[in-house]
Amino acid sequence: MKKPGMALLALAAFLQSPLAASADTVARGKYLVTTSGCHDCHTPWKMGAAGPEPDMTRMLSGHPEKMELPAPPQPAGPWVMTAAATNTAWSGPWGVSFTANLTPDPETGLGKWTLRNFRDTIRTGRHMGRGRPVLPPMPIPAYKHFTDEDLEAIYAYLRTIPPVRNRVPEPLPPAQ
Amino acid sequence: MKRSLALACMLAASVAAGAREGAAPPQRLADTGLYRAGSMTEIRAGNLPFSPQYPLWSDGATKRRWLYLPPGTFIDASRPDAWEFPAGTKLWKEFSHGRRVETRLVERLDDGSWRFAAYVWNEAGTEAKLAPEAGIPALQVAGAPGGRYGVPGEADCRACHEGAAVPVLGVSALQLSPARDPLAPHAEPRKPGEVDLRDLVERGLLRNLPPEMLGSPPRIAAAAPAERTALGYLHGNCGHCHNDNGSPVPVDLVLWQKARENAKVLRSLLGAPSRYRAPGAPVASAVVEPGRPEASVLMARMRSRNPQIQMPPLGTAEPDNEALALVERWIRTQPQTRKEH
Numbered sequence: 001m002k003k004p005g006m007a008l009l010a011l012a013a014f015l016q017s018p019l020a021a022s023a024d025t026v027a028r029g030k031y032l033v034t035t036s037g038c039h040d041c042h043t044p045w046k047m048g049a050a051g052p053e054p055d056m057t058r059m060l061s062g063h064p065e066k067m068e069l070p071a072p073p074q075p076a077g078p079w080v081m082t083a084a085a086t087n088t089a090w091s092g093p094w095g096v097s098f099t100a101n102l103t104p105d106p107e108t109g110l111g112k113w114t115l116r117n118f119r120d121t122i123r124t125g126r127h128m129g130r131g132r133p134v135l136p137p138m139p140i141p142a143y144k145h146f147t148d149e150d151l152e153a154i155y156a157y158l159r160t161i162p163p164v165r166n167r168v169p170e171p172l173p174p175a176q
Numbered sequence: 177m178k179r180s181l182a183l184a185c186m187l188a189a190s191v192a193a194g195a196r197e198g199a200a201p202p203q204r205l206a207d208t209g210l211y212r213a214g215s216m217t218e219i220r221a222g223n224l225p226f227s228p229q230y231p232l233w234s235d236g237a238t239k240r241r242w243l244y245l246p247p248g249t250f251i252d253a254s255r256p257d258a259w260e261f262p263a264g265t266k267l268w269k270e271f272s273h274g275r276r277v278e279t280r281l282v283e284r285l286d287d288g289s290w291r292f293a294a295y296v297w298n299e300a301g302t303e304a305k306l307a308p309e310a311g312i313p314a315l316q317v318a319g320a321p322g323g324r325y326g327v328p329g330e331a332d333c334r335a336c337h338e339g340a341a342v343p344v345l346g347v348s349a350l351q352l353s354p355a356r357d358p359l360a361p362h363a364e365p366r367k368p369g370e371v372d373l374r375d376l377v378e379r380g381l382l383r384n385l386p387p388e389m390l391g392s393p394p395r396i397a398a399a400a401p402a403e404r405t406a407l408g409y410l411h412g413n414c415g416h417c418h419n420d421n422g423s424p425v426p427v428d429l430v431l432w433q434k435a436r437e438n439a440k441v442l443r444s445l446l447g448a449p450s451r452y453r454a455p456g457a458p459v460a461s462a463v464v465e466p467g468r469p470e471a472s473v474l475m476a477r478m479r480s481r482n483p484q485i486q487m488p489p490l491g492t493a494e495p496d497n498e499a500l501a502l503v504e505r506w507i508r509t510q511p512q513t514r515k516e517h
Contacts, residue, residue: 130490
């Protein structure tokens with residue numbers, strides 16, 4: 001009886017430790033990333049046996065650097081947006097936007113970003129809260145309402161995913 | 177074009193985020209303590225005019241600035257690059273395009289936090305009222321470039337001011353140094369009554385400044401006068417985000433001049449790889465390609481006013497041609513072999 005008691009105490013201590021809290025936070029972040037549609041645009045899509053599906057070998061790595069795209073069509077009438085088959089490049093009145101690499105790669109992803117950089121980006125709709133505007137279709141007007149705890153969880157989860165070296169291109173200005 | 181405008185408005189709306197932090201500022205500029213009671217022109221005694229030697233480019237606006245410290249308080253300069261301002265500190269900056277358009281207020285509250293507010297003047301110049309928290313993206317102002325003037329939202333204020341070690345950007349050892357740079361773009365000669373480093377110390381309003389900083393006032397070390405001016409301009413216009421002592425953006429570019437050393441600045445500029453790659457460019461360029469301004473990312477981003485490219489990203493809709501000429505001259509004179517290690 002003594003040994004199981006000690007084990008329970010140890011388990012309780014572990015569950016209250018920062019490490020356990022961090023695991024909870026990461027799990028919460030994974031849940032939010034999965035249910036908030038992040039993969040829809042930040043994981044490139046490929047054609048699978050059952051139709052288009054996210055290519056999880058490039059999970060959350062944004063628009064593929066090496067993908068060559070012709071100039072986007074200019075839709076007429078009430079149509080305003082066009083998306084590439086990967087769902088990572090979007091053309092509209094703002095020009096062409098490419099979804100960001102959210103993996104922790106230090107040079108091409110969020111590896112050097114702090115929690116504050118990430119939180120300020122989502123809150124303000126500017127890169128790191130002070131750089132260029134984040135472009136459509138990123139749903140900043142919805143996501144800016146995430147709580148601080150939610151954003152911390154998402155950030156914590158994104159630190160744990162495999163880094164992918166993929167330098168996403170800069171956005172293109174609107175066609176003149 | 178209409179669709180672009182609509183999208184721009186959507187973006188602006190999405191950028192205006194969050195509730196105003198802390199206590200709400202007064203609704204009228206008249207109630208902030210800048211002017212004598214009953215006047216909107218006579219500055220209240222005790223509000224000290226000053227002018228930084230490397231001013232921020234604000235699309236050609238004429239600017240005036242004042243500093244207020246509560247009676248009996250002082251700025252603690254123990255940390256030469258991060259002065260400690262007392263609770264109750266206020267700083268105002270007035271922007272004019274032929275007439276007064278806007279006055280901004282930065283204030284330190286009792287709990288140590290900082291409050292930011294913008295006041296918009298009426299055309300008659302008789303009243304200035306608190307701007308909406310989200311700012312005003314395009315105020316109609318006849319004298320402003322293109323007839324439009326942007327009033328920053330509170331988040332915009334914090335975006336720039338809270339990137340530095342201290343949110344007060346224009347009152348520092350370098351900016352108020354008596355050794356002013358005579359070539360600095362848009363700097364006006366110091367006017368009578370304006371305080372500098374020496375005045376603040378003599379009045380007891382600045383204490384614990386390392387004595388050598390008065391004997392040998394801060395001055396950017398540079399190989400030539402044009403280099404000193406170019407680095408000073410980058411300090412005043414870019415250093416609040418590109419620094420290594422505040423809450424910097426995660427890039428390696430350091431443009432904030434410390435009071436005692438600046439080796440990092442040149443090292444992060446000359447021949448340093450830039451993470452930015454222009455659309456269609458096969459390879460990255462350096463921030464500054466010595467001798468080649470046309471190939472330097474710094475020039476391209478300073479020159480652009482495409483919101484996706486321009487630097488600074490906030491607070492300006494017109495490129496600063498005088499500064500572009502200055503920086504271009506400086507880069508052109510750099511030997512292509514120059515590197516700083």
